Amino acid sequence: xxxxxxxxxxxxxxxxxxxxxxxxxxxxxxxxxxxxxxxxxxxxxxxxxxxxxxxxxxxxxxxxxxxxxxxxxxxxxxxxxxxxxxxxxxxxxxxxxxxxxxxxxxxxxxxxxxxxxxxxxxxxxxxxxxxxxxxxxxxxxxxxxxxxxxxxxxxxxxxxxxxxxxxxxxxxxxxxxxxxxxxxxxxxxxxxxxxxxxxxxxxxxxxxxxxxxxxxxxxxxxxxxxxxxxxxxxxxxxxxxxxxxxxxxxxxxxxxxxxxxxxxxxxxxxxxxxxxxxxxxxxxxxxxxxxxxxxxxxxxxxxxxxxxxxxxxxxxxxxxxxxxxxxxxxxxxxxxxxxxxxxxxxxxxxxxxxxxxxxxxxxxxxxxxxxxxxxxxxxxxxxxxxxxxxxxxxxxxxxxxxxxxxxxxxxxxxxxxxxxxxxxxxxxxxxxxxxxxxxxxxxxxxxx
Numbered sequence: 001x002x003x004x005x006x007x008x009x010x011x012x013x014x015x016x017x018x019x020x021x022x023x024x025x026x027x028x029x030x031x032x033x034x035x036x037x038x039x040x041x042x043x044x045x046x047x048x049x050x051x052x053x054x055x056x057x058x059x060x061x062x063x064x065x066x067x068x069x070x071x072x073x074x075x076x077x078x079x080x081x082x083x084x085x086x087x088x089x090x091x092x093x094x095x096x097x098x099x100x101x102x103x104x105x106x107x108x109x110x111x112x113x114x115x116x117x118x119x120x121x122x123x124x125x126x127x128x129x130x131x132x133x134x135x136x137x138x139x140x141x142x143x144x145x146x147x148x149x150x151x152x153x154x155x156x157x158x159x160x161x162x163x164x165x166x167x168x169x170x171x172x173x174x175x176x177x178x179x180x181x182x183x184x185x186x187x188x189x190x191x192x193x194x195x196x197x198x199x200x201x202x203x204x205x206x207x208x209x210x211x212x213x214x215x216x217x218x219x220x221x222x223x224x225x226x227x228x229x230x231x232x233x234x235x236x237x238x239x240x241x242x243x244x245x246x247x248x249x250x251x252x253x254x255x256x257x258x259x260x261x262x263x264x265x266x267x268x269x270x271x272x273x274x275x276x277x278x279x280x281x282x283x284x285x286x287x288x289x290x291x292x293x294x295x296x297x298x299x300x301x302x303x304x305x306x307x308x309x310x311x312x313x314x315x316x317x318x319x320x321x322x323x324x325x326x327x328x329x330x331x332x333x334x335x336x337x338x339x340x341x342x343x344x345x346x347x348x349x350x351x352x353x354x355x356x357x358x359x360x361x362x363x364x365x366x367x368x369x370x371x372x373x374x375x376x377x378x379x380x381x382x383x384x385x386x387x388x389x390x391x392x393x394x395x396x397x398x399x400x401x402x403x404x405x406x407x408x409x410x411x412x413x414x415x416x417x418x419x420x421x422x423x424x425x426x427x428x429x430x431x432x433x434x435x436x437x438x439x440x441x442x443x444x445x446x447x448x
Contacts, residue, residue: 009066013125017058020117021051028110032103050090050107054114057086063122066129073229073429075126076119080428083118087111134159135188137210139203140195141165148195148223155227192217229397230416231423236383249390249425258427259362266363267356274350281312281347284338289316294351299368302391307360309368310351314339346441352394364430365393366418377411387418390425395437397421397429 025047058064061082094107134156138148145163152161192210194203194217207217218226221235248255282293295313298306315334335343342348355361361368366387369377378384398417402410421429 006066009129010064013064013066013122014055016121016125017055017118018051020121021054021114024114024117025050025106025110027113028106028108031109032106046094049093050110053090053093054083054086057089058082061085073424073432074226076122077428079118079122080115083111083115087115134190136161137189137192137215138163138195139192139206144195144220148193148220151223151227189215191215193223194219224416225420225423229420230401230413231419233381233383233412233416233419236419244423246423249422255426259430260359262427262430263356263363267353270350270353274347277347278312278350281338281342281350284342285313285336288336288338291316298371299392300371300374300388301360301368302388304374304385304388306371307355307358307368309361310354312339312342312348312351314342314348346395346437349394356394360391362391362393364395364433365391366396366421367399367414368392373411377415381412381415383419384415386422387415390422395433397433400433400436400440 058079059082061078063079063082065078090107090111094104134152136152136156136159138145138152138161140148142165145165149161149163152159189210192207192215194207211217221231221240224230224232224235249259285291285293292313295311295315296308297311299309301307314336316336339348352361356363374384374388396418397420398414401417402414
């Protein structure tokens, strides 16, 4: 990205943040004391401190680094840290200097409004930047370069993409000469993608030169992870697994303990809040055909340990006897009329909160698979076993990104999202998945 474009982007972010901070403080003041200008007249020092510390913390958290090539989750991580740090710093200062602070409720409301409005503004700006501003060089053979181009077109459709296919017999690469036949100013490039020939000296030499000139260099796995937020299974290898960052959910004990406590809290709260819905659903299932309300089935959990998952029955009682084990689909003829609504609203998954309380599942994670299908998929795709490194979930990254997996090909695509989740699991990522799940359920409810 040109220096001038970077400067404009940073100034745009700064201006938007400043406007939203002042607006949040005004709105918080009005909600508390019904006076829009109270803070500016009565608490001028506190107002200045609020705004300046917030902007400073955003800067220190590197929240003004413009990276439209990053994923949406990563684009929000730095401003989130900056705003949380600002809230803590301001609270400590107001505690130590009570004479210049404004009311704690004004402070609380202002920061909550600022947090959500600034993150919403940052996400909107990030998506606009991604769609319009990237200049990308793809380096490699036609097959892999084609995959890179498809990813870029899908997730950044208005970016400029140049493809360079190296002559591996050449000793040197003509500087600045690319397949369109004309010179390209490398200072304008945002990103270079190694697509095939990744270990050949000719390509590595050129990639190293680009990086030394300030151009970020990714391989295809990084491109897919950042743009599509999934990990293509056919590109994975043991070298990547040994060196890739992430996998916090496997080694961070504090994260795992915190996630378990959150699971218990959500499961208990969820069962209490949905108990009336469970009663209505149970009545609908009974009236449908008089069969059992709860359906259980063996699935594989963390470490491939089998357990029985519980669901509200959505199919006819003899479904398995008629068809045997088959892939589920969105238009499965075995689904009852009541079951179709339960699936659409995700109410059939509510009993799995009991599995969460037992420690067999988590609220967020890869969906548990049946042993017969898991054995087949692991034999065909060796990296399938890695999704069993974490507890399976009621909802998950693959579930909100893909429909029912009605084939091995669709299951492979869901596996790619599951692997991305295993690598990048975090509280912020889990919150994003939960909020998206709620949005999907609310959309289905509203479209009845």
